[in-house]
Amino acid sequence: MHIPKHVVLKEVGPRDGLQNEKATILTADKVALIDLLSASGLSYIEVSSFVHPKWIPQLADAAEVLATIKRQQDITYAALIPNKRGLERALTVGIDEASVFMSASESHNKNNINKSIHETYPVLREVVEEAKREGLRVRGYISTVIGCPYEGAIAPQKVREVADALFTMGVDEISLGDTIGVGVPTQVEALLAHLLPHYAADTLAMHFHDTRGTAMANVVKSMEMGITTFDSAIGGLGGCPYAKGASGNVATEDLLYLFDEMNIHTGVQMDRVLAAASFIEQKLTKPLNSKQMEIKRHQEVEQ
Ligand code: HMG
Ligand code: MG
Secondary structure, three states, X not given: OOOOOEOEEEEOHHHHHHHHOOOOOOHHHHHHHHHHHHOOOOOEEEEEEOOOOOOOXXXXXXXXXXXXOOOOOOOEEEEEOOOHHHHHHHHHHOOOEEEEEEEOOHHHHHHHHOOOHHHHHHHHHHHHHHHHXXXXXXXXXXXXXXXXXXXXXXXXXXXXXXXXXXXXXXXOEEEEEEOOOOOOXXXXXXXXXXXXXXXXXXXXXXXXXXXOOOHHHHHHHHHHOOOOEEEEEHHHOOOOOOOOOOOOEOEHHHHHHHHHHOOOEOOOOHHHHHXXXXXXXXXXXXXXXXXXXXXXXXXXXXX
């Protein structure tokens, strides 16, 4: 089995997690969550999203959150950016990395960002070019890389077409999203076998939602194939409101357990991550959906 010495965990909970929660989380609580995450050893936090506030009201306070968090020099603070207007809003408060996003499936793209795939390219190109002029790194998300809630199975060739377009625009990294968590390791293998001859493994990240409990198996398969960057969300929060059936991301603390026990270095401290998870669990007033948090709750009852 191919085991890397190090992997990078990219925390998307404050964005992917909180965009999908019905409960309103106070801006001060979002800031406190991000500050706790900043103290855990994570090197990358996706803080919020500058999409249209009518589409994602939960993250309408993105600018205020970014303006208030205590930033640490060695951490990349990123935000989701759909278009030029979103980038303008983000630049007023400052971000380290802009994450543009689109889908490999036509119908999810239309439902999520109100454009066809071809109409999306010039919108994202404008963002990438402007972000680069501002000296930012740019990440490109591709959603529905294995399955789409409207179209079913997605062929790896479709993902390749979008990946080619994004890399040609100048994105530094592509995060491949199993948005609705339908993928299994054989499909991940087919997808990566199609992409890896064309792109360096360290320019790809995997973003698994765990709707059907297959995310962990998919992470291990991706790692065996040379991928070393994984997105995850504290407490297994997450989901895309414009992808029916999408549920949480693989939980940061569960991935961390896996990497720690396999002696794969992440630089992230479990106790600090659990402290952040407990904090947001209390604010959401519901038990978080991760194995590590389940164990923690049991231990607390026994004490
Ligand atoms: P639209 O309505 O087509 O936008 O929305 P438009 O360009 O036609 O503009 C309409 C009006 O909105 C204009 O105002 C714009 O200025 C304004 P008017 O001139 O009429 O007064 N506007 C904005 N205002 C503030 N901020 C902006 C902005 N953009 C336009 N950024 C748009 C298009 C993309 C904006 C909309 O569809 C949208 O915000 N969609 C976001 C949906 C979303 O956030 N989905 C979840 C994130 S993706 C995800 O979760 C998947 C991921 O995790 C990976 C995975 O799991 O696969 C990343
Ligand atoms: Mg997602």
